[in-house]
Amino acid sequence: MRLNKAWIVARKDMAEFKTNKYILFTIVFMPMIMGVLIPLGYFLPIQLFATEDSGPPREITLTPVTVYTNDELTNGTYYNANFTNMMVSNSIIESSYIFDSTIISTVVNNSISRNVTFYNCVVTKSNLYNPALLEDTVVANSVIIRDEDPEVVLITLQMLSFILFFYMMIPAVTPTFIASYSFVGEKNNRSLEPLLATPTTDLELFVGKTLAIFIVTMVATWVAYIVSAAIVNILAFPLLGYYPLPNGLWVVGFIMLAPIFCILSIAANILISSKVTDVRASQQIGGLVVLPVLLFVFLTFAGPAFSSVWMMIIYSIIFLVADVWLIYFSTKIFNREEILTKWK
Amino acid sequence: MIRTENLTRKFGKVVAVENLTLDVRKGEVFGFIGPNGAGKTTTVRMLCCLIAPTEGTAFIGDNEINRDPDSLNIRQMVGLLPESPGLYERLSPYRNLDFFAQLYGVPRNKREERIKDLLQMLNMWKKRDEPVGTFSKGMKQKIAIARALVHDPEILFLDEPTSGLDPRAAKTVRDFLSDLRREGRTIFLNTHNLAEAERLCDRVALVNTKLVAVGSPMELKRRYWKRTTQVQLKAISPSILSAVEALPFAKNVRTQDSKLLVDVGNPEEDNSMLAQTILAAGGKIQFISEMERTLEDVYLKLIGGGS
Numbered sequence: 001m002r003l004n005k006a007w008i009v010a011r012k013d014m015a016e017f018k019t020n021k022y023i024l025f026t027i028v029f030m031p032m033i034m035g036v037l038i039p040l041g042y043f044l045p046i047q048l049f050a051t052e053d054s055g056p057p058r059e060i061t062l063t064p065v066t067v068y069t070n071d072e073l074t075n076g077t078y079y080n081a082n083f084t085n086m087m088v089s090n091s092i093i094e095s096s097y098i099f100d101s102t103i104i105s106t107v108v109n110n111s112i113s114r115n116v117t118f119y120n121c122v123v124t125k126s127n128l129y130n131p132a133l134l135e136d137t138v139v140a141n142s143v144i145i146r147d148e149d150p151e152v153v154l155i156t157l158q159m160l161s162f163i164l165f166f167y168m169m170i171p172a173v174t175p176t177f178i179a180s181y182s183f184v185g186e187k188n189n190r191s192l193e194p195l196l197a198t199p200t201t202d203l204e205l206f207v208g209k210t211l212a213i214f215i216v217t218m219v220a221t222w223v224a225y226i227v228s229a230a231i232v233n234i235l236a237f238p239l240l241g242y243y244p245l246p247n248g249l250w251v252v253g254f255i256m257l258a259p260i261f262c263i264l265s266i267a268a269n270i271l272i273s274s275k276v277t278d279v280r281a282s283q284q285i286g287g288l289v290v291l292p293v294l295l296f297v298f299l300t301f302a303g304p305a306f307s308s309v310w311m312m313i314i315y316s317i318i319f320l321v322a323d324v325w326l327i328y329f330s331t332k333i334f335n336r337e338e339i340l341t342k343w344k
Numbered sequence: 345m346i347r348t349e350n351l352t353r354k355f356g357k358v359v360a361v362e363n364l365t366l367d368v369r370k371g372e373v374f375g376f377i378g379p380n381g382a383g384k385t386t387t388v389r390m391l392c393c394l395i396a397p398t399e400g401t402a403f404i405g406d407n408e409i410n411r412d413p414d415s416l417n418i419r420q421m422v423g424l425l426p427e428s429p430g431l432y433e434r435l436s437p438y439r440n441l442d443f444f445a446q447l448y449g450v451p452r453n454k455r456e457e458r459i460k461d462l463l464q465m466l467n468m469w470k471k472r473d474e475p476v477g478t479f480s481k482g483m484k485q486k487i488a489i490a491r492a493l494v495h496d497p498e499i500l501f502l503d504e505p506t507s508g509l510d511p512r513a514a515k516t517v518r519d520f521l522s523d524l525r526r527e528g529r530t531i532f533l534n535t536h537n538l539a540e541a542e543r544l545c546d547r548v549a550l551v552n553t554k555l556v557a558v559g560s561p562m563e564l565k566r567r568y569w570k571r572t573t574q575v576q577l578k579a580i581s582p583s584i585l586s587a588v589e590a591l592p593f594a595k596n597v598r599t600q601d602s603k604l605l606v607d608v609g610n611p612e613e614d615n616s617m618l619a620q621t622i623l624a625a626g627g628k629i630q631f632i633s634e635m636e637r638t639l640e641d642v643y644l645k646l647i648g649g650g651s
Contacts, residue, residue: 005447012432012443019434019475190430194491197392197424198447199416336394341355 001207005200009208010215013182017216026177027216031170031224038166039228042159043235156239160232164253165293170224171262172293174217176286179269182209184282187273192339202335210266217262225254248309256316260323265289267326274333274343292319345370345499345530346391350400353386360386362554363400368547371528373521375541375548377639379647382552384534385427388501391532393418404499420448423492427503429484433477437468437487440476441494448495462490466520482513489520500524503534518544542639556646565637568645570595570607572635573615577602578628587625591618605635 017023072091078098086106093111099119186192195205229245236244269286276282333342346368353361361383368374376384389395391402393415404421407414431440438459445455463469466486471479476487485505492500505521506514521544524531535541541548542561550556550564557564577584580599588606589597593614595607604622608614611634622629 008443008446012435012439015439016432016434189433190426190428191432192430193394193426193428194424194430194444194488195447196394197419197422197426198444199419199449200447201416337396340389340395 001201001203003207005204006208006211009195009200009205010212013209013212014216017178017181017212020181023178023181023216026174027220030174031220032227034166034170035224035227036231038163039231039235042163043156043232043239046155046159047235047239153240156236156244160236160244160247161249163228163232164250167221167224167228168253168257168261168293169290170221171217171258172265172290173287174220175213175262175265175269176283176289178213178216179266179273180279180282180286182213183270183273184276184279187339187343188277188279196336196339203331206270206331206334210263210270213266214259214262217265218259221258221262222254225250249312252309252312252316257312257319260316260319261293263323264292264319264326267323267330270330270334271326274338292322345372346374346402346404346532348387348391348400348402351387351390351397351402352399353383353390353395354398359553361390361397364551364555366549366555366558368530368532370530372546373525373531373533373544375545376532376534376551377536377538377541377548377643378551378556379536384551385503387551388424388503388532388534391418392422392424392501420495421497422499422501423495423497425488425492425500425502425505427507429481429488431476431484431487431491434475436473437463437476437490438472440487441491444491445494450495458494458496459490462493465523466490466516480513482509482516485509485513485517486520489517493524497529499530499532501532501534504536505533506535506537506540514540538639538643548639550643550646552647557642561639561642564639564642568642569637570609571611573606573608573611573618573632574600574635575604575606575618575622575627575632576630577604577622578630580604581626584622584625584627587621588618591621594618 017027072094073096074092074094076096076098078096078101081098081101083101083103083106085104088106088108089110091108091111092114093108093116094114096116097119098117101118103118186195200208229250232245233243265286268289269282272282272285276285332338346366348364348366351361351364351366352359360381364383364387376387378384386395390397390409391404393409396410402409404418407417407421409415409418432443435443441459441462442455445459450458459472460469463472466489468483468486468490471483476484479487489502489505492502502521506517509517518540521531521533525544531544533541533545545561547558547560548564549558557567559567580602584604585597585599588594588604591614593609595609596605598605606618608618615632619629619632
């Protein structure tokens with residue numbers, strides 16, 4: 001097979017996708033909407049719930065590594081600093097500016113905090129609320145977690161595996177829209193015959209057309225992943241005290257399972273395209289490809305054991321076998337003789 | 345250049361093409377004429393290696409159809425204009441042609457020049473960047489013809505190139521085909537338009553699943569009809585008829601309005617004697633000419649009105 005011929009076909013198809021508003025909408029807006037709305041929809045309520053439920057400041061017990069006693073910090077500016085395991089006692093913190101910093105497991109006791117600004121900081125498992133004097137201290141645009149709530153952590157982690165499967169729908173559903181235009185559209189437009197008359201092999205044409213759909217779908221999927229991972233991290237950090245993504249589950253999902261779902265969907269849609277003459281009919285039938293993805297949602301509900309990294313790898317292998325099987329049948333029907341004499 | 349040997353294609357029990365044996369010469373414009381369902385498109389598809397024959401075979405140059413790597417060589421040698429233009433309507437003419445030029449392996453440095461030449465010849469250069477979907481049917485057909493020629497093929501297969509076009513667009517396409525004919529390109533022309541075939545083709549084949557007749561339009565006309573001289577008279581009298589019927593070379597003398605129709609073996613020799621006889625019998629000749637038979641007459645005689 002000459003890959004350059006396949007790439008010529010793929011580039012032409014991608015140039016066509018750019019001019020089709022339905023395809024553009026699918027590959028731009030659907031991943032963006034899912035990438036933004038799903039993390040917001042699932043993590044924002046957890047965060048609000050956790051904040052409301054956290055109650056008044058509590059004394060926490062910790063073993064500090066750094067102890068500041070009888071110390072004076074005046075007119076200091078701290079940028080992008082990391083305060084971890086600190087105990088500040090009998091000290092004065094005055095006219096200081098601490099921003100873009102992380103404060104973890106730190107307690108301020110019996111001290112004076114005057115005219116201090118914490119800006120854009122993340123304060124975890126710390127207690128900055130019990131100095132002897134708290135005067136003109138501003139905690140702005142910062143997230144303060146006083147303690148870790150095991151229930152919130154559990155829900156957050158479950159949500160991480162749960163929403164992953166929404167993103168697996170992008171590589172499964174997007175090819176349904178694109179392939180229907182790519183194959184049924186080309187068939188209806190009668191542009192297949194001149195294409196078939198060129199000195200390319202059936203396999204080169206098949207790979208070229210499949211590659212165009214695959215590239216576009218996977219770019220949309222990974223963009224959705226990056227956007228959603230960023231939002232998830234921002235929303236989940238205050239709940240967990242660390243950035244949860246990327247984790248093993250999401251890496252396997254987006255690197256292995258998503259491409260496998262994408263190929264499954266493309267191959268299934270080629271089979272469907274050979275039997276229907278209408279783009280919308282193709283899309284409706286092609287939508288059934290999403291059923292295997294829904295299986296994951298149910299499996300996630302079945303328990304954490306079903307959404308582990310190893311289970312993801314097993315799912316990937318199962319669907320890889322399905323891919324090979326479907327590609328075999330797709331290439332069987334994607335040949336000149338079949339297309340011109342048997343495709344509807 | 346194109347040779348078929350008992351080429352046959354069946355779709356289930358339906359025979360689309362049966363035992364077609366043909367020989368198309370290099371540089372010839374060959375008309376392939378027949379009713380709907382006569383197997384014309386199927387034949388072209390077999391010759392372009394798009395579908396396989398059920399029986400028989402064909403050769404394009406030295407390459408045999410449906411045999412690797414000959415199939416790829418054949419597809420490189422031929423340009424196909426299918427019945428429907430089948431362009432990518434969201435793309436511009438330039439992008440359409442550039443895509444096919446790339447697939448046909450036209451080198452990058454020659455692609456732009458070739459596309460420009462073709463679009464200029466077809467008066468489409470100014471519209472090279474507009475989406476094809478906004479074009480009229482005639483304009484699309486021009487782009488489709490340019491696409492078939494973008495790799496400068498030795499053989500051109502044209503399936504109904506003027507079908508559905510308005511007279512002006514059809515004339516533009518025919519004029520362009522005449523130019524291609526002068527270039528000496530081998531052209532295989534599927535058409536229903538018998539006047540077009542008669543004007544453009546060196547030879548034609550009449551088919552109705554099987555090959556019915558093949559030859560130049562003139563040969564076919566002469567093969568099935570005697571040459572007829574028609575004499576327009578002011579009035580036809582019985583004495584004129586008797587005098588003409590008495591001529592040894594005159595056959596099948598008949599009248600049509602005020603025209604006298606006479607089958608003659610050799611009009612170049614016989615017409616002067618015919619004219620003298622009519623004048624001698626008191627006839628007043630207004631004009632005298634040979635009655636023209638058309639390819640349509642041949643078609644209707646051999647194939648009839650239906651498929």
